[in-house]
Amino acid sequence: MFRRSPLEMRVLIVAPIGRDASLLASALAVLQIETAIATSAATLLRMLNEGTGSAIIAEEALTPGVLQNIRVWMDSQPAWSDMPFIVLTSSGGPTHESHLRAQELQALGNFTLIERPARPDTVRSSVCAALRARMRQYEIRSRQEALIKANADLEQFAHSASHDLKEPLRSIGIYSELLARSYGTLLDEKGLQFLTFIQSGTKRMDALLADLLSYAHASSISGDAVEPVHASRSLEAALDSLAGALRESEARISLGEMPVVRMRQSHLSQIFQNLIGNAIKYRKENELPLIEVSATKAGVHWVFSVADNGIGVPPDYKETIFGIFKRLHPNSKYSGTGIGLAICHRIVERYGGRIWVESEPGDGSNFFFTVPG
Numbered sequence: 001m002f003r004r005s006p007l008e009m010r011v012l013i014v015a016p017i018g019r020d021a022s023l024l025a026s027a028l029a030v031l032q033i034e035t036a037i038a039t040s041a042a043t044l045l046r047m048l049n050e051g052t053g054s055a056i057i058a059e060e061a062l063t064p065g066v067l068q069n070i071r072v073w074m075d076s077q078p079a080w081s082d083m084p085f086i087v088l089t090s091s092g093g094p095t096h097e098s099h100l101r102a103q104e105l106q107a108l109g110n111f112t113l114i115e116r117p118a119r120p121d122t123v124r125s126s127v128c129a130a131l132r133a134r135m136r137q138y139e140i141r142s143r144q145e146a147l148i149k150a151n152a153d154l155e156q157f158a159h160s161a162s163h164d165l166k167e168p169l170r171s172i173g174i175y176s177e178l179l180a181r182s183y184g185t186l187l188d189e190k191g192l193q194f195l196t197f198i199q200s201g202t203k204r205m206d207a208l209l210a211d212l213l214s215y216a217h218a219s220s221i222s223g224d225a226v227e228p229v230h231a232s233r234s235l236e237a238a239l240d241s242l243a244g245a246l247r248e249s250e251a252r253i254s255l256g257e258m259p260v261v262r263m264r265q266s267h268l269s270q271i272f273q274n275l276i277g278n279a280i281k282y283r284k285e286n287e288l289p290l291i292e293v294s295a296t297k298a299g300v301h302w303v304f305s306v307a308d309n310g311i312g313v314p315p316d317y318k319e320t321i322f323g324i325f326k327r328l329h330p331n332s333k334y335s336g337t338g339i340g341l342a343i344c345h346r347i348v349e350r351y352g353g354r355i356w357v358e359s360e361p362g363d364g365s366n367f368f369f370t371v372p373g
Contacts, residue, residue: 008138009053010034011127014044014061015088024056027120028127041066045073048083054130056086056123062105071107080140084130085111088118151216158216161209169209173202211339214270215324218346229265231258231304231371235293237265238272245280249289256294259302262372267347272306274340275367279308282365301353302373307366313359322355344369 011028013035015021021037028035033053038044044055044066074083085108089098105111110133112126176198184192235258239246246253253276261268276291283289290309295302313321324342348355353370 005051006034007051009131009134010036010051011131012036012038012044012047012052012055014038014055015058016061017058020058020088024123027123031124031127033127033131041069045069048073052083053134054084054086054127056088056127058088059090059101059105062087064104067104067107074109078141080137080144082110082133082137084133085109086123086126086130087111087113088116089113091115091117155216158213162213166206166209169202169205172198173206176202208339211343215339215343215346218267218270218343218350226262226264228260228262229268230260231268231295231302234263234265234268235272237269238276241269241273242277242280245277249280249283251280251283251289251291254290254292256292259295259297259373261302263351267351268371271304271344271347271369274344275306278340279306279310279365282308282310284309284311284362297373298370300373301370303368303370305366305368307364309364312361312363313357313365314361318357318359321357 011033013021013024014037015024016039025035025037036047038047041061041063044057048055048070077083087105087108089101102113105113112130114122114126176195180195180199184195187195235255239253245251272293276293279291280289287309292307293305294307295304297303322341322345324339345355348369348371351372353372355367355369357365357367359365
């Protein structure tokens, strides 16, 4: 059961009156776990910081000042930590005073009450339950640490891919272009076709590496609060990047009033660029794309909308399109890497929002995403 270090799984005992502390330590000896007796509130807090699986505290030791100090300590703990406390109370029927005291002990959060005199089996079973709960918290911590490391490795890989793989890819692109210019007239139809395959594959791989790097950056966005920024700046930057595609497609775009939001300008601009770019890409044949960007307030969030009159999204794919490398159409018909919407989803998720689409095939799409206000 106890796969963690003895320090992480030890049980602290705070019972200043009589022999309670030594009796509790003796009762727990059969579990073969480490116990430590804290003789004061200051000692308890020091031991909590050193590492603890659970703590057994006699009710008389929990003065208002001690409760407040423990509460301050709990507030300083990481999100995964929820220390289980076991409180030894006086025996007897419930009274108004005991009810008020129980309410005071709510400051401990995750706590269990045991009436005295407590049977050794009761103490041992309560401690085992508390340590199992603590073990699960440690497992959550381990998974979080592994996830953080995996994300860091992914970002490092993406950086390496962006620099190390792009260099030979650039060489392939340059020499295939030189080959076409210098020897294109010497190649037959099949040779020219092969050369075209090389050039198109090179461009696609270059775009894929760029999108992988963007996805890795989106995965490493911290949850720290950011300064408010006007969404219109992000939208303008996205439209500048898409100027060529907007001009070529003759798209008509309608812009609503943009709010001030708590998101980094570059991240919001990337979402706009991907969604508006998709609206241009997945337009209907022989019909000019119509795109409308707007925002509405919803509680503490702003809900942005990017609507179009394009080909739409089949109902069965409204969730899966936000996965990485998820494509509904062959690259020969609609170019792309299948990462754009995954990047949007990851950015919005990192800011505590969500993204979804409302669409019917042939009737256009309306992509929504929420951003903290």
